[in-house]
Amino acid sequence: MILSQINVATSPIFLVVAFAISGASAIRWIRVAQREHYVPGYVFRFMLRWYFARDNAWNFSLSxxxxxxxxxxxxRPAVVSSSVFCFxxxxILTLVLPLGLGIKGRTSPLKWTRRARLLFGVTLAINFVISVASYFFGLASSVGAVEMAIASLVVELGTWITAPLEERSIAPFVAxxxxxxxxxxxxxxxxxxxxxKTSTKVYLAQLCRESISTLASPASYNNxxxxxRTVNENLLPGTDLFIAEMGTFGPGEIAALVxxxxxxxxxxxxxxxxxxxxxxxEENILxxxxxxxxxAEVVVLNVDDPRLMVLASELERQGKKIWRVSGVELARSVAVLTDDDGRNVVYHDQRRIGSTMTPVAKTNLAVAVAMALELGVTEAAIGSALTSLEPAKNRMNIAKLESGASVVDDTYNSNPSGARMALSQAATMLFAGSKLIVVTPGMVELGDRQYDENRLFGEEIASVATDLVIVGLTxxxxxxxxxxxxxxxxRSKVRITYQPTRDAAVKWIKxxxxxxxxxxxxxxxxxxxx
Incomplete structure (x- = not known):
């Protein structure tokens, strides 16, 4: 009886409910946008991954x-009972899907920054226009249903709308x-x-801090x-050195920074x-x-990469001073090599200037040492700083569990080269009869090489580890x-375990x-x- 009195074409109930549910679901996708730096196209990309990945059978079925x-x-908009039931x-599906991607978030809750608020406001405005249009065209329930279902696409549209607005809003701060x-x-x-980038920046700041008043951009403030923000809030009179980490998601971004x-x-x-x-x-990356x-007047390059070796010659022909550094070849401007005792020994023009027992990516340390030398830090000061060198946070940090097990924390921004180095470092810490347990969700943002790189990493883990704990579905x-x-x-007896989340993996480890x-x-x- 009540259903028969509802006008599915114009009832404001449908409009209000659709607007509210779409707004609530949008928060989930704004969180995704924030984690992906609001880059247009990435909300849509993650939506496809969540709904259509082969291992997400429930999400695929419910979508x-x-x-x-x-x-x-x-x-069938004229059939009231059918329209209401479908609506x-x-x-309900809009609020709960995709399963596993919560609105609140477990590890990365949404931070209501100015940009997040702007994107949410634009999203609500788009939904409001859709709701009003559906009312005037007499399509309240059907268009309202569509409005809820496409919540992620509306947020995606919002990222495209807000991107140029954000660029303009940042301009006064950059000035x-x-x-x-x-x-x-x-x-x-x-x-x-x-x-x-971040490890090298951290090493350089430590090498310079006793000789030069230094400000380094914090964490991964690299855009x-x-x-x-780093300059406006933290650069003080008397600062003699500013170290800027520069990241990029596309051509032209670093050019704009310099x-x-x-x-x-x-x-x-x-x-x-x-x-x-x-x-x-990778050519575009280079x-x-x-x-x-x-x-730049001076460029420091890790010439263990053949492409950077070629670049060194090209830049030298342009009149720039080049420091060629290496983690394998002594005959370089700066080299970092591991001796028989496991020390990372630093050489300047093939002359030993210091060493560290800190687990490091050798080429990163070599780059930092070359930059410090160019800035006027003495070999003696560098040698002294090396004795107390600390790794960057979440990059090869070593700690102990209550159980007595050793933990190697290499959880930040994994890449194929770094992952292999961390695996090798962990393997050297083993005692006879002890276990090497590798906990990993694998590596991402590797394009069409992602599957093969992770498969190869799985093989490499199996060659040295006793246990592999795979986290998540990615x-x-x-x-x-x-x-x-x-x-x-x-070739291996590795035991393979799957855990849905990092927290579940930590419990398994304990x-x-x-x-x-x-x-x-x-x-x-x-x-x-x-």
Missing amino acids: FVMILLLFATTS ISIG SATSKLNSINPKRVAITGSFG RAGLA EWVRPTVVAITAIGPVHLERFGS KAKTEIAKY NKRALHRGALGEVQSG ANSTSGDVVLYENDLPDHYA
């Missing part, structure tokens, strides 16, 4: 059910930072690379907004497949990273296939590790990954 319900409510069902930099006028150095930072000493730590899906090829050298098939292949061939064991945590994906 198919939602499509059928949408078809029913739009094709309610779609609303202020530029003025402050020019006024205080510290030496300016910049570091980029596919990986190793336009982050660097401008236009106002104007670093005179720069470094490229490495070129690799990190962010490959954003660039398309071109984007090379933008850092535009105004790279489960690739890691499992790689490790299982080694088991089936008889229950299954004992004194003498070594646990490697390799990468930690935020929970907007499956």
Whole structure:
């Protein structure tokens, strides 16, 4: 009786409910946008991953059910009971799907920054326009159902709308930072690379801090907004050195940074497949990273990478001073080599200047030492700083569990090269009879190489580890296939375990590790990954 009195074409009930549910669901996808730096296209990409990944059978099935319900409510709007049932069902599915991607978030809750609020406001405005239009066209229930179902696509549209607005809004802060930099006028150095940027920055700051008043951009503040904020809030009169980490998600971004930072000493730590899906090829990555050298007088390059060896010669012909550094070849400007006692020994022009027992990526340390020398830090000061060198947070940090097991924390921004180094380091810590347990969700943003790189990593884990704990669904098939292949061939006896979340994996470790064991945590994906 009540249903028969509802006008599914114009009832404001449908409009209000659709608007509310769409807004609530939008928060989930704004969280995804925030984690992906609001880059247009990435909400849509993650939506496809969550709904259509092969290992997400429930999400795929329920999304198919939602499509059928949408078809029913739009094709038979005059049937009141059918429209109401479909509308309610779609609303419920919109609130709960995709399963595993919560609105609140476990590891990466939404931070209501100015940009998040702007995106939410634009999303609500789009939904409001849809609701009003559906009312005037007499399609309240059917269009309302569609409005709820496409909540992720509305947020995606919002990222495209807000991107140019954000660029304009940042401009005054960049202008202020530029003025402050020019006024205080510290030496300016910049570091980029596919990986190793933050570690190199941390090492350089430690090598310089006793000799030069230094400000380094914090954490991974490596874009336009982050660097401008660093300068505006933290650069003080008397600062003699500003170290800027520079990241990029596409061509032209680093070029825009050096236009106002104007670093005179720069470094490229490495070129690799990190962010490959954003660039398309490693050649494009190299071109984007090379933008850092535009105004530089001195360039430090890790020439263990053949591409950077070629770049060194090209930049030298342009009149730039080049420091060639290496983690394997002594005959370089700076080299870091491991001796028989496990020490990382630093050489300047083949002359030993110090060493450290800190687990490091040798080329990252070599880049930092070369930059410090160029900045005027003495060999003696560098040698002294090396004795107390600390690793960057979540990069090869070693700790002990209550059980007595050793933990190697390498959870930040895993890449193929770094993952192999961490695995090798963990293997050297083993005692006879102890276990090596590798906990990993695998590596991401490797484009069409992601599956193969993770499969190979699974094989490498199986060759040295006793246990592989795969976290999440993102790279489960690739890691499992790689490790299982080694088991089936008889080359490994590794035990393979799956845990849905990092928290579940930590509980498993506590229950299954004992004194003498070594646990490697390799990468930690935020929970907007499956």
